[in-house]
Amino acid sequence: MNLARRLACLAVLGLLPAVASAQQSVKFRLAAQPGNIQGCIAADPQFTREHTLTVAGGEAELTSPGGVNTKLKATKPNVFETDYAQGRLHLHLVADLAASPPTLTVTEKNLGCKWMAVRS
Secondary structure (H helix, E strand, O other): OOHHHHHHHHHHHHHHHHHHOOOEEEEEEOEEOOOOOHHHHOOHHHHOOEEEEEEEOOEEEEEOOOOOEEEEEEEEOOEEEEEEEEOOEEEEEEEEOOOOOOEEEEEEOOOOOEEEEEEO
């Protein structure tokens, strides 16, 4: 193997950690806020499970075993938002990775319910 080929292989190997670190996953566990009405409390089982926010290439995706699977768009650096319908709930999700600690907030547009989480 000639020297140029060896250097090219080393360069590719050196880039692999940078490519692997380009994806970031943050885990959150939501909790209902005091004052949520009964209709919101019924949704707690879907929201109080661990949620994983995966950020890659300037986009984010939120997944959970409770059935929340949605993409979020960047609205500011390290802040991602989306609107999401789950059954009769019309939700607004905000993941703020710029906050210290990072936060995830879910609000129901019509009923005024709210769930909040910090990084778990």
